Structure formats: C-alpha cells, structure tokens
Amino acid sequence: MITNDLYSKILLEPAERGGDELFIVSGYASATFARRHLKDLSERKEDTKINLIIGMPKNTVDHNAYLQLHTEFGNRFRGYYLKSTPPVHSKVFTWFNSGKPQEAYSGSANYSQYGFFEDKQRNQMVSDNSIEIKNFFDDLLSSSIFMPHAEIDNSAVFYRVQKVHGSVPAGGVEWIELGKTVRISFLDKKGMLPPVSGLNWGQRKEKRINKGTGEVKYVLREKNQAYLSLKGDVREEGFLPKMAYNFTLLTDDNASFDCVVAQEGRKAIHSTNDNSELGRYFRKRLGLEPGAFVTVEDLERYGRTDYTLSKIDDENFLLDFSVKPN
CATH class of the missing domain: 3.30.870.10 (Endonuclease Chain A)
Known part of the structure; x- marks a missing residue:
C-alpha cells in the first residue's frame, strides 16, 4: 500500500x-x-x-x-x-x-x-x-x-456576488461574508495606484547582472505583467490556498486563470502560465491598450477601484470586477 x-x-x-x-x-x-x-x-x-x-x-x-x-x-x-x-x-x-x-x-x-x-x-x-x-x-x-x-451554464455560480456601487476606501479591505467573499482595493492608503507593482508590475525595469563580466543592465519587462495585491487579513491562510497550491480564478465575464498565492507574506495572486495574463485582462476591461500604464483615473472612469474575491471551494475562486448600472 x-x-x-x-x-x-x-x-x-x-x-x-x-x-x-x-x-x-x-x-x-x-x-x-x-x-x-x-x-x-x-x-x-x-x-x-x-x-x-x-x-x-x-x-x-x-x-x-x-x-x-x-x-x-x-x-x-x-x-x-x-x-x-x-x-x-x-x-x-x-x-x-x-x-x-x-x-x-x-x-x-x-x-x-x-x-x-x-x-x-x-x-x-x-x-x-x-x-x-x-x-x-x-x-x-x-x-x-x-x-x-x-x-x-455557470451563471448560477455568481448569484451571491452582488454588483456594487462605488469602491471600498483606498487601501482597504471589506469582508462581505467573512472567509467567503471580500472586496479589496487596488489603491494604496494614500489613494494612489502603485506605479511599478500590482496592475503596473510590468512597468518596472529589471536588474540583470552578467555573471561573466559583472556588468549591470536594467531592461524593461513585458508591460502587461500584473498581479492582484492582497491586503490585511486576506493574506492569512484559510481563505486562499497555501502558496504551493494552484487554484482556478473564474471571472464575472466568463474568463478563467490558473493562479497561485505568491510573494513573501502572501501579498499577491499571480497567474501561473504567464505573468502578463491578468494585466492584459484588466487593461481590456478598462478599455486600455495592451501594455498601457494604468492610472487611478482609469479605474474611476470604469466605475470602481477595487475587486471582489469569492471562495467557491479550495481550488476555485470568483473574481468580480463588474459595476452595477446606475
């Protein structure tokens, strides 16, 4: 055995x-x-x-x-x-x-x-x-x-994700149902969208060192690279899986991504197949060109500066970025 x-x-x-x-x-x-x-x-x-x-x-x-x-x-x-x-x-x-x-x-x-x-x-x-x-x-x-x-037909899966008006406070987290559904701000506590992390992760330069010569170069990364920032007690184990475990992230508009919890302190959700997948997805929903720098104004024009994450089971989660019509 x-x-x-x-x-x-x-x-x-x-x-x-x-x-x-x-x-x-x-x-x-x-x-x-x-x-x-x-x-x-x-x-x-x-x-x-x-x-x-x-x-x-x-x-x-x-x-x-x-x-x-x-x-x-x-x-x-x-x-x-x-x-x-x-x-x-x-x-x-x-x-x-x-x-x-x-x-x-x-x-x-x-x-x-x-x-x-x-x-x-x-x-x-x-x-x-x-x-x-x-x-x-x-x-x-x-x-x-x-x-x-x-x-x-998976439309019934989204029954508990309520369409929202507005957004949670900048840098904030709001549990709709503890351990099940949470809203997370894209912004920092000062109301800014980070320029080289989160949705703009690919906008940074990467340091590369030539092992033979020791020469240091800074090269641009793929500009669509992005991750979902996790804040507060959302980072604690129990809601999202352990860092070694993959999970499927389903969206309100019928897309899906294979993801993991990543970074020290469980600070992020990364896509596993390509770090640019989430960035391309959000830029498309925001009506931006691929690789564009994402601003607070882009999110406000869309209608929200946060996203909703809901747990279906240990290997499947819902990402809702929809906006309730006025």
Missing part, C-alpha cells in the same frame, strides 16, 4: 518508466491540478497524454478552465463528464506504454491537489490491474460527454 508521496509515485514516476498515456476515472477532479500535472509531465516526457472521466460532475464551475486545457494541450488532454446515473465515486489510474498496459493503481485519492498532497488529506493507493481499469474506463466512456461538447 502506498501512503506517501502519491503525486510522484502514481502520477509522475510511471512516465519516467516509459508510460506515455494515462487513463483516469475520478469521482472529483480539478482543472488546476490537471494543468499542474500536465506541465510537470512535460518536463519528463513531453508527449504524455491524459484521459480523464469525472464520475461525479455536479460541480462544473471550472468548466472553462478545462476547455482551456483542451486548447492549450491539444490531444495531450481529453476530459469527459459522466452523464449517466448512478454517479461513479471511483479513483482509478492506469498507465499505458505504446498502447500496451504498463501499471495501474486504485485507492482513495481523487484527481486533485487535496487528493495527492498529504498536508490536506491522507490517502492510500494500491497496485491494480491495468486491463481491468482500462475496460472500466472504456465502459464509462460510452456514457460520458467530451468536455468541449458539453453545454455548461
């Missing part, structure tokens, strides 16, 4: 032994974990494929994040929702090598960060029969729908 280091032993090391395709049936799964897994596999074996059936797809809030995985990774990721009853609570994994069974595992770990990392849950896995698990996968596949073909 395997009870520790499940992520490496079940999901990474088999690829190092030659596995090039993984078939998974998991009652619950998360898109942010699938992205992390795909990226980690890419460092070991670039063309490794993952096939996933989610057996209990009641919570599909990260559907758009799954669609992004299909777009970004192509045929390396194929995800399905079980559409028949009863739901399937299994957690089974089988690796194949060039179309032939290699090794398989079953146990208590869902395909998620909380299933495979021991600091949140203790789970166990055991070796199993590759062919039997593949047959089980194929049997469920006939009753499943390919994620890009699924019609998912």
Whole structure:
C-alpha cells in the first residue's frame, strides 16, 4: 500500500518508466491540478497524454478552465463528464506504454491537489490491474460527454456576488461574508495606484547582472505583467490556498486563470502560465491598450477601484470586477 508521496509515485514516476498515456476515472477532479500535472509531465516526457472521466460532475464551475486545457494541450488532454446515473465515486489510474498496459493503481485519492498532497488529506493507493481499469474506463466512456461538447451554464455560480456601487476606501479591505467573499482595493492608503507593482508590475525595469563580466543592465519587462495585491487579513491562510497550491480564478465575464498565492507574506495572486495574463485582462476591461500604464483615473472612469474575491471551494475562486448600472 502506498501512503506517501502519491503525486510522484502514481502520477509522475510511471512516465519516467516509459508510460506515455494515462487513463483516469475520478469521482472529483480539478482543472488546476490537471494543468499542474500536465506541465510537470512535460518536463519528463513531453508527449504524455491524459484521459480523464469525472464520475461525479455536479460541480462544473471550472468548466472553462478545462476547455482551456483542451486548447492549450491539444490531444495531450481529453476530459469527459459522466452523464449517466448512478454517479461513479471511483479513483482509478492506469498507465499505458505504446498502447500496451504498463501499471495501474486504485485507492482513495481523487484527481486533485487535496487528493495527492498529504498536508490536506491522507490517502492510500494500491497496485491494480491495468486491463481491468482500462475496460472500466472504456465502459464509462460510452456514457460520458467530451468536455468541449458539453453545454455548461455557470451563471448560477455568481448569484451571491452582488454588483456594487462605488469602491471600498483606498487601501482597504471589506469582508462581505467573512472567509467567503471580500472586496479589496487596488489603491494604496494614500489613494494612489502603485506605479511599478500590482496592475503596473510590468512597468518596472529589471536588474540583470552578467555573471561573466559583472556588468549591470536594467531592461524593461513585458508591460502587461500584473498581479492582484492582497491586503490585511486576506493574506492569512484559510481563505486562499497555501502558496504551493494552484487554484482556478473564474471571472464575472466568463474568463478563467490558473493562479497561485505568491510573494513573501502572501501579498499577491499571480497567474501561473504567464505573468502578463491578468494585466492584459484588466487593461481590456478598462478599455486600455495592451501594455498601457494604468492610472487611478482609469479605474474611476470604469466605475470602481477595487475587486471582489469569492471562495467557491479550495481550488476555485470568483473574481468580480463588474459595476452595477446606475
């Protein structure tokens, strides 16, 4: 029985032994974990494929994040929702090598960060029969729908995020529901928008040192680079995940980003794929050109100088930047 280091032993090391395709049936799964897994596999074996059936797809809030995985990774990721009853609570994994069974595992770990990392849950896995698990996968596949073909309406997810008038005080934090929903100011306590951090992170110059000559140069960064500043008790663990954990950030206008809590003191939310993603997103919503310097006046003209962050679950959060009509 395997009870520790499940992520490496079940999901990474088999690829190092030659596995090039993984078939998974998991009652619950998360898109942010699938992205992390795909990226980690890419460092070991670039063309490794993952096939996933989610057996209990009641919570599909990260559907758009799954669609992004299909777009970004192509045929390396194929995800399905079980559409028949009863739901399937299994957690089974089988690796194949060039179309032939290699090794398989079953146990208590869902395909998620909380299933495979021991600091949140203790789970166990055991070796199993590759062919039997593949047959089980194929049997469920006939009753499943390919994620890009699924019609998912997540509008109900946003029911509790109230459209707002105005903004919280400069530099402030306002909990709408403690531990669940909070409004956070983009501004500092003096009412200024930081010129080289937060939404303007990419406007700074980066110091680079030539290791051979010791020469120091300052070069411009990609001007769209940005992060969401966290303030006050929002930084404390319990609302947002630990710094090592990825999460999906969904938006009120149907975008999604894979993110982490970052910086010393948990001061920021960064996008994991590209530090410019959040900057491009907010500039577009503000009606600005890509790479533009963002000002307080830009935010005021838009209608708010803060954003709302809501927790759906440990791996999915809502970002609301909408403005209530007058």
